[in-house]
Amino acid sequence: MAPGGIAVSRRSWVLAALVIAGLAIRLALAPFTSWSPDMVPWLVRVQELQHGLPLYQHLTFSYPPLYGHLLALVSWPFLSSSAILGVSPPALRGLSISSSLLAGTVPTPALTLAFKLPSILADVGTALAMAGLARRLGLGRLDNLVAAAWLFNPLAIFVTAVHGQFDALPVLATVLSVLLVLDRAWLFAGIALSLGVLFKIYPGYLLPVLLVAPLFARARLEGSERGSVRSVVIAEVQLLAGLLIPVLLFGLPLAGDDHALTAVFSRTQTTADVGGGLGLWFPAVIPPVAQVLIPYSPLIRNLLSLLLVVGAAGLLVAAWTRRREDGWPLVELMGGILCLVLLTATATNPQYVLWPLPFLILIGFRAAHARWLPVLLSIAPILFYLAMWAGNGLALLVPAVVFYSWPVTPAELAASLQVSYFAVGPAGLPLRYLLMAGVGAFTSIGLVLASIEALTSGGRPWRRARSRRPSAPIRELESRVVESVR
C-alpha cells in the first residue's frame, strides 16, 4: 500500500476508535440519566401512539414534526407489549408538584435510551460532518481532532445522553448544510437546512445566509471560473427546491391541522413578561430583578430585536467585504448569527448553546486566542442545569434512583433535592437563582465575545492551520489508538 494509503487508513482507524468511544460514553449514560421534566412529553407521545392518536391532537408535542416521527420509529418495540413505560414514585410526588424542575412520572431506562438514540446517532453524524468541514476548510490533519472535539464535548454529551433533548438533530442538519454549501451541492444543502427547521425552528435564522451563499461562491472565483449570473440563479433555484422538498413531504400532511399550528407556534411564541436563561436576559432569573425589569420589558425586547437584526446585518456585510480573501466566511456567519440569536432570545435554554458550538469549535481550531470560547460555552450550560438545583447533581440521576435505587433511594433523593431547592444564599435570595444568574452572566459574556470573533474573523485564511502538524503527544496518542484497535 502506498504511504498515502497507509496514512489515510491509519487516520480512519483513529476516527473509528473515536466514534466508538464517543458512542460508548453516550450509551452508558443515556438509560440512567435525564432532565426528568423533558422526558414527560416524549412519554406522553408514546402513550398516545399506543392509542393510535395523531401527533398534535392534544398539544402534548410542541415542536415541528420530525422528532415526533422519530419517536414513533424508536418506540415501536414498546407499543404493543404490556411492559410498563414508566412509573410515578410516591416519594417524588410532593416535590414534583412544588417544582416544575422534577417530573412525577419517570420513563423506564430502556425507553429513556430509545428517546435519546436518534440524537446519539446524530452526534456521530455531526462529528463526521465537522471532520469533513475541517478538511474542506484546509484544517487538513486536524480533522480527527475536530471530530473528537464534538464526540467528547461535555455539552454535546450532556444534551444528548444526559438531558434527553434532541437539539443534536437540527445541529447535524445545519452542519451538513454548511458542508454541502462548501461543496456547492445546493439542492442537498437546502434539503439539510429544511430538515433542521422541521426538527426545531431555529435553523430558520440561517436561511438568509444560505440564500446569499451562491453569491459568495461566485464572488470568490476569478475570471471564467466565476461563470454567469445564470449559474447563481440555478444555484438559488436548487436551494429553494431543496428547502421546499422536505416541507412538502412532512409539512403538507399537516396543512389542515389546526392543532399542529397551535402546538408549534402558539405555545412557543414569546409571550413572557421578562425573559430568562443564558442570554442577555440572565439577570431576570432572579425574581426581584425580574419584578424590576417588568416595566422595561417591551423596551428591552425591542432593543434586543434591533441588536439581532443589526448584528446579523453586520456579520453579512463584514463577510461580504472580505469575500475575496482566503477564507470562506460561511462558518463565521453561521456561528455568529446563532450566537446573536441566543444572546437576544427571550428564553435561552442551556441546550440551545449546542446550536453554534460546531462552528465555534472550528473557529477555535483556526485561532488559538478564540479556543477558550467553545470551552466556556461547553461547560457553562451544564452548570446552569446544576445551578437550578443549587448544584445538586442527583437531579440528573432520576432514572437510576427510581429504578435501581442508586446512588440513593427515591425518598433520599426527594429529601436531598428538597433541601437544595429551598437553600438560601446571600441577601436572603434562593441560592439556585443566584447561581443560575452567575452562570448566565458568564455564558452571555462568552456569546458576546464569540459574536465579535465571528464578526472580525470572517475571511481569515483557514489554510494557515493546515500546515500545523499535530503535536508529538497527539501523534503518539494516535499511534496508540491505532494499535489498540488493531
Added chain:
Amino acid sequence: VRPLGAIIGALALAIASLAGQASTLVIQRSFTAPQVQVASGSAICEIQMSAGTRPVVFDATAGSWAPDRPVYVLVDGAYPLLGTTRSSAKGLYDHLHDTLGTAGWSQPVTEVNVQQAGEVLDRSSSILVVDAGAMPDILLGGPNVPRLTSFLNRGGELIYIGDGLLYWSSQRGEPRITGTSAGRLGWAGEQALLGANLVHSTSGPDAPSGLLAVTPSTSAAWLGISYQRAGRGALLASLDALGGWDLGVDSTEPPIRTSLAVVPVSLGRLVLFGSTLSSSETQVSNDIARVLLSGSDVAPLVAHLQQRVGHQDSAVIDLEPSPSGTSVPAAMRVLAYDREGFDYFSHTFRCSSGASRANSTSTASAPAGSPAGTPIQSPTGISSTGRRITPAPGGGPS
C-alpha cells in the same frame, strides 16, 4: 464524488425522518383508541365501553344534566399576571379548547380579552374562565363587584384560578401587581361577591399560599382531579355554610381547605381553584374539562363506577335508579374518561329517563386516528352481563 459523504448524511437524515413518518402513519392505523357508546336500554342509560389496542380503566360518573354553554377564557397581555406566566395563561385556553372540543362539548371555547370578557359578563350567562391570578378591575365594576354579581345572578359561571378569591385586582398597563396596588380589594372582595368569607380564615392565620392538599374528596377521587394547591382554597366549613360542594383535594391540618370547590351564587356558580395557575395549565385545563363534562359544576355527582376493559374488549354499564329508589335526575350527564395518564380521552353524554331517552344514542371515540363511529359488536368480556352504576344514597358524595 467529493460531496458524497455529506449528501449521504443529508439523505440518511431524510430517510430516517421518512421512516419515522411512515411509522407514525402505520401506528395510527394499526393502534386504536378506546370508544364509548351510550344507548337507551332497559334501564336509564346503557354505556358500552370498548378498549382499543391497550387495556383501559374507564371511569364513569353521573351527574345532573345542564346544557352545554359557551366557554370564554380570559387572555389579555395588557394586564399583569399573578402566580403564572403568559404562556401558561394562554396554554390553558389552548388545552381547554382542545379537550372540550374533542370530548363532545357542543358549545364553542373562545379566547377573549378583558373588553370582550366584560361583554360576556354583561350580556350572557355563559362560563368565564379567569386564570390570570388577579381579576382585572374593569370586570369587577367597583368595590362591590356589581358586574360579577349581576353575571352570576343571571346564571353565569365564573371559574377562578388565583391568589385568593378577588383579593387582587389588576389594572391595564400596570407592570406588576404589588401589595399597594390601587384597586386591591383584599378579603373584602369575596365578602362583596358572596356575602361571606370563603377563603379567609377569620378564626386564625391564613394558610401559606403554597399549601399542598393530599386527601382527595369523594368527588375528586371520582373525577381524578389533579390540582392539589389549596393555600387559597375554600375552607370546607365556609363552603358548607354557603351551600357549596367540594370537588378537590383536601388539606389535612385544620382548618381544612380544598383545592377545588363550587359555590352556587343565585342562579349562577363560582368554581374556585385553591391557588394560582403556576405552570400547571395542562392539569388545570384537564380538571376544568372534567368538571364541566361531568356536570359537577351544576350539582354534586350522583354516581361513579370504575371499569377495567381488556385489550380490544368491551364492557357494558347500565345506569339505573338504585334499588332504594334514590331520586335520580330525569336527565343525567354521564362522563366517561380514562385516568391512567391519558388526559385526551374523555367523553360526555346526555342520558335521559322515560320516553325522552329513546333517541339518545350516540357514539364517541378518541377523535382522529381511530375508526371513529365503528359500531361496537356484541360486548364480550369482563362485564358482558352489565354492571350497574348506582347513585349514592343521599344523592351524591359528601
